[in-house]
Amino acid sequence: MSENILEEIVAESYRHEFEQFDNSPEHVFSLKHRFAMKRIFSRYARNVEKNKHSNNKLIYEVRDNNRRLSIKQRLIVAVLIVFLMTMLVGWVIVYVSQNFSGTVHQNYTQLTAVNTDNCPQTIEYKYYLSEIPEDFVVIETTSSPFVEHTVYYNSSTNQTIDIMQSVKTSFRPNYNTEHNDLEEIEINGHDGLYIDFSDSEHYSSLLVWDNDDYIIEIGGDLPKSSIINLAKSTEVLLN
Numbered sequence: 001m002s003e004n005i006l007e008e009i010v011a012e013s014y015r016h017e018f019e020q021f022d023n024s025p026e027h028v029f030s031l032k033h034r035f036a037m038k039r040i041f042s043r044y045a046r047n048v049e050k051n052k053h054s055n056n057k058l059i060y061e062v063r064d065n066n067r068r069l070s071i072k073q074r075l076i077v078a079v080l081i082v083f084l085m086t087m088l089v090g091w092v093i094v095y096v097s098q099n100f101s102g103t104v105h106q107n108y109t110q111l112t113a114v115n116t117d118n119c120p121q122t123i124e125y126k127y128y129l130s131e132i133p134e135d136f137v138v139i140e141t142t143s144s145p146f147v148e149h150t151v152y153y154n155s156s157t158n159q160t161i162d163i164m165q166s167v168k169t170s171f172r173p174n175y176n177t178e179h180n181d182l183e184e185i186e187i188n189g190h191d192g193l194y195i196d197f198s199d200s201e202h203y204s205s206l207l208v209w210d211n212d213d214y215i216i217e218i219g220g221d222l223p224k225s226s227i228i229n230l231a232k233s234t235e236v237l238l239n
Contacts, residue, residue, distance in 0.1 A: 095109060095111070097191065097193065098114075098191035099114050099115060099191050099209070099210035100112065100113060100114060100193060100210070101114050104177065106178070108175060108177055108178065109174070109182065110173070110174050110175075111171070111175065112171060113215055115168070115210065116168045119167075119168045119169075119214075120214070121167060121169065122145040122146065122167060123143075123144075123146065123147070123165065123167065123214075125236055126165060127148075127165050127211075127234045127235065127236060127237065128150070128235065128237045129152075129233055130234070130235045131229070131230065131233035132152060133154070133161070133222075133226070135156055135157070136153065136154045136161060137152065137153060137154075138150060138151070139151055139152070146166065146167045146170040147164065147165065147166050148164070149164045149165075150164075152220075157221075159220065160220055160221055161220035161222070161230065162217070162218065162219045162220060163216070163217070163218050163234070164217040164218075165216055165217075166214060166215045166217070167214065167215075168210070168214065168215055173208075173217075175195060175206070176197070180195050180197055182194075182195060183196075185207070185228070187231045188209075188211070188232055188234075192210070192231075193207070194206070194224065194227075194228075196224060198223070203222055203223045203226075204219075204220075205222055205226075207227050207228065207231045209231070218231050218234070
C-alpha cells in the first residue's frame with residue numbers, strides 16, 4: 001500500500017469521527033439544575049447588595065467616629081497644653097491695685113506701674129531718708145538715668161536698709177510672694193504695697209509706693225512699723 005493511499009484512509013477516518021461531535025444536539029440542563037443555579041445566583045446578588053449597603057454604613061460610621069475622635073483629640077490637646085503651661089510657669093493670676101498691676105505666679109509677683117502718663121522719663125531729682133536709725137551708714141550707692149539706689153548698713157547688728165527710686169516706665173520688679181501676701185498701705189497720701197518677709201528669727205520688710213513722679217522702694221531688716229516710719233521720712237534731696 002502506497003503512503004498516499006494510507007494518508008487518505010486515516011484522514012477520512014478522522015473526518016467521519018469528528019463529524020459526530022459537530023452534529024451532536026445542544027445540551028439542555030434539567031429543570032432541577034436550572035432552579036438550583038437560579039437560587040445560587042439570586043443569593044449571590046442579595047449578598048452583593050447587602051454588602052454594598054453594609055460597607056457604605058461602615059464607611060459613614062468610621063468617618064463619623066473619626067470626626068468625633070478628632071474633636072475629643074483637640075480637647076485633650078487643649079487640656080494638655082494648659083496643664084503643661086501651668087507646670088512650666090505656675091498658676092498665673094492678674095493682680096490689680098490702685099497704682100500697680102501685674103501677674104501673680106506660683107512663687108513670685110511681677111509688678112508694673114499703672115499711672116505712667118506725664119511722669120519723668122529719667123531721674124530729675126533724688127529722694128533720701130531724712131531719719132536714719134542710729135549706727136547705720138551708707139555703704140553703697142548706684143546711680144543711672146533710671147534708678148537711684150542707696151544701701152545703709154549697721155555693722156553691730158548686721159542689718160541693712162535699702163532705698164530705691166525708679167522711673168515708672170522702668171519699674172518691673174519680681175517680688176517673692178510664694179509665702180508672703182501683698183498688703184495695700186498708704187504712705188504720705190499715696191497708695192502703696194507692703195510685704196512682710198519676717199520669720200521667727202529676724203525681721204524683714206518691704207514697702208513700695210507711687211509718689212506720682214517716681215516709684216519708691218524701701219526695704220530692710222526692720223519690723224513693719226519701723227519701715228513705715230522710714231518711708232514717711234523720705235524727702236527730696238536739694239542740691
